[in-house]
Amino acid sequence: xxxxxxxxxxxxxxxxxxxxxxxxxxxxxxxxxxxxxxxxxxxxxxxxxxxxxxxxxxxxxxxxxxxxxxxxxxxxxxxxxxxxxxxxxxxxxxxxxxxxxxxxxxxxxxxxxxxxxxxxxxxxxxxxxxxxxxxxxxxxxxxxx
Amino acid sequence: xxxxxxxxxxxxxxxxxxxxxxxxxxxxxxxxxxxxxxxxxxxxxxxxxxxxxxxxxxxxxxxxxxxxxxxxxxxxxxxxxxxxxxxxxxxxxxxxxxxxxxxxxxxxxxxxxxxxxxxxxxxxxxxxxxxxxxxxxxxxxxxxxxxxxxxxxxxxxxxxxxxxxxxxxxxxxxxxxxxxxxxxxxxxxxxxxxxxxxxxxxxxxxxxxxxxxxxxxxxxxxxxxxxxxxxxxxxxxxxxxxxxxxxxxxxxxxxxxxxxxxxxxxxxxxxxxxxxxxxxxxxxxxxxxxxxxxxxxxxxxxxxxxxxxxxxxxxxxxxxxxxxxxxxxxxxxxxxxxxxxxxxxxxxxxxxxxxxxxxxxxxxxxxxxxxxxxxxxxxxxxxxxxxxxxxxxxxxxxxxxxxxxxxxxxxxxxxxxxxxxxxxxxxx
Numbered sequence: 001x002x003x004x005x006x007x008x009x010x011x012x013x014x015x016x017x018x019x020x021x022x023x024x025x026x027x028x029x030x031x032x033x034x035x036x037x038x039x040x041x042x043x044x045x046x047x048x049x050x051x052x053x054x055x056x057x058x059x060x061x062x063x064x065x066x067x068x069x070x071x072x073x074x075x076x077x078x079x080x081x082x083x084x085x086x087x088x089x090x091x092x093x094x095x096x097x098x099x100x101x102x103x104x105x106x107x108x109x110x111x112x113x114x115x116x117x118x119x120x121x122x123x124x125x126x127x128x129x130x131x132x133x134x135x136x137x138x139x140x141x142x143x144x145x
Numbered sequence: 146x147x148x149x150x151x152x153x154x155x156x157x158x159x160x161x162x163x164x165x166x167x168x169x170x171x172x173x174x175x176x177x178x179x180x181x182x183x184x185x186x187x188x189x190x191x192x193x194x195x196x197x198x199x200x201x202x203x204x205x206x207x208x209x210x211x212x213x214x215x216x217x218x219x220x221x222x223x224x225x226x227x228x229x230x231x232x233x234x235x236x237x238x239x240x241x242x243x244x245x246x247x248x249x250x251x252x253x254x255x256x257x258x259x260x261x262x263x264x265x266x267x268x269x270x271x272x273x274x275x276x277x278x279x280x281x282x283x284x285x286x287x288x289x290x291x292x293x294x295x296x297x298x299x300x301x302x303x304x305x306x307x308x309x310x311x312x313x314x315x316x317x318x319x320x321x322x323x324x325x326x327x328x329x330x331x332x333x334x335x336x337x338x339x340x341x342x343x344x345x346x347x348x349x350x351x352x353x354x355x356x357x358x359x360x361x362x363x364x365x366x367x368x369x370x371x372x373x374x375x376x377x378x379x380x381x382x383x384x385x386x387x388x389x390x391x392x393x394x395x396x397x398x399x400x401x402x403x404x405x406x407x408x409x410x411x412x413x414x415x416x417x418x419x420x421x422x423x424x425x426x427x428x429x430x431x432x433x434x435x436x437x438x439x440x441x442x443x444x445x446x447x448x449x450x451x452x453x454x455x456x457x458x459x460x461x462x463x464x465x466x467x468x469x470x471x472x473x474x475x476x477x478x479x480x481x482x483x484x485x486x487x488x489x490x491x492x493x494x495x496x497x498x499x500x501x502x503x504x505x506x507x508x509x510x511x512x513x514x515x516x517x518x519x520x521x522x523x524x525x526x527x528x529x530x531x532x533x534x535x536x537x538x539x540x541x542x543x544x545x546x547x548x549x550x551x552x553x554x555x556x557x558x559x560x561x562x563x564x565x566x567x568x569x570x571x572x573x
Binding site: 007008009024027028031033035036037038039041042044045048049051052053071072073118144145 | 277279280405406408409410411479481482483484485486487489490492493494496497500
């Protein structure tokens with residue numbers, strides 16, 4: 001365990017809801033870390049997309065979220081814990097094209113219903129826990145080595 | 146010191162009073178050349194005398210060159226002037242830009258490569274992608290630059306006309322920026338270039354100006370025309386394309402922001418991105434002579450006056466495109482910055498160590514240590530390229546702690562009565 005602890009980088013980030021301008025900053029930061037470690041570009045791309053989609057979900061629907069990134073020599077684990085409306089039906093939300101975005105949001109180019117499916121597609125493991133009225137917790141893992 | 150902060154990829158360090166470059170990080174943008182107040186950073190350029198070995202020399206001025214002189218001076222007159230200052234001949238490149246634009250359109254219509262496609266004509270942008278965004282290498286459109294296409298055609302023509310061998314003809318590009326020069330000396334891909342040398346516009350400008358003072362401005366040479374004239378300004382490439390959803394981005398900060406978005410899976414509905422590392426595109430290159438905004442105004446006027454009449458036969462260019470006339474020779478491969486360590490476990494340890502060091506630093510990026518930011522300094526320390534005590538703040542802190550400790554010792558001894566004021570004697 002001690003050896004393991006010596007090879008783990010843990011970072012936390014905060015995302016504020018409705019801050020569209022900031023969306024993508026955590027993704028960019030994580031990408032920078034992975035590139036510095038010489039992780040394969042294809043894996044960097046998958047992590048970037050998954051993180052970006054998760055960030056967009058927070059910005060669009062939640063009040064705020066804490067992102068915890070745990071990086072080990074083998075995997076990157078991202079936990080996104082938000083204070084938000086929760087998801088009524090995870091089954092529906094996981095379907096491509098399903099979205100609860102308002103027509104206005106869609107007109108603006110958001111809410112294509114690809115967020116969660118895209119995260120799942122790019123992750124090696126993906127867990128979602130949600131409570132309506134409280135919030136959603138995503139746990140995304142991607143093998144990096 | 147100014148150069149340190151100007152570098153967008155943190156590739157510069159000042160050690161022993163001199164600037165040094167970390168080659169794997171440099172993207173040849175020329176920002177340091179532009180910023181250095183004492184002109185200590187000078188790109189390796191060619192001069193006229195380097196080309197005395199050729200039997201026939203041809204100047205290929207970047208279309209930026211046309212914007213360096215006052216209004217009323219026509220591009221064709223500028224080409225004639227070049228022939229009076231030492232070149233045997235001079236050819237227009239804007240026309241090749243028009244051909245390349247048609248080739249881009251053909252490529253957009255037929256290729257299913259990942260979108261958005263990115264223009265590969267600014268060598269700094271290509272380097273940036275190789276070094277920082279290796280994921281986007283496949284988005285670069287595999288078409289040769291107008292500069293190379295023009296050089297190849299000029300050589301072919303001259304060999305035919307004059308019966309010379311290829312190596313006897315010197316084709317020299319007049320460049321607005323150092324990155325084009327580095328692209329020739331140290332190309333981003335292994336290939337043969339048809340250019341034999343590159344001369345800064347700033348060097349050739351005074352002589353040309355003198356020649357123009359005596360030139361006949363109504364010389365009757367055929368007008369240079371076509372939308373290719375607009376290539377040196379932001380949006381110039383996009384204006385040549387019929388494609389919808391083509392955008393233009395200039396300036397490295399904005400370019401990097403957009404590249405991050407593309408890596409995040411965004412902008413897939415954009416077909417083509419014209420990218421420039423300089424905020425004012427090529428007219429703002431660091432080896433130009435004229436104010437970039439004045440130059441931009443002149444380019445716009447040239448396009449308004451002579452842009453609407455094409456200089457190329459579209460059908461002919463399409464035929465050439467089908468025969469791979471414009472295809473990029475060689476491939477552009479990723480060339481990422483060296484990682485913190487070859488081994489990922491050790492890399493993570495170094496990342497942690499960097500974090501610990503960074504926490505002790507003042508985080509004001511003063512640059513006194515010779516690194517551009519506190520974070521890059523922490524990284525240099527971890528890599529063994531710098532010592533922690535090179536940070537003046539850390540050293541000051543160490544002194545403060547030392548003097549506090551000393552004071553502490555003195556005070557304790559005084560209280561015990563071992564040190565008597567005025568009687569500096571110690572009992573052992």
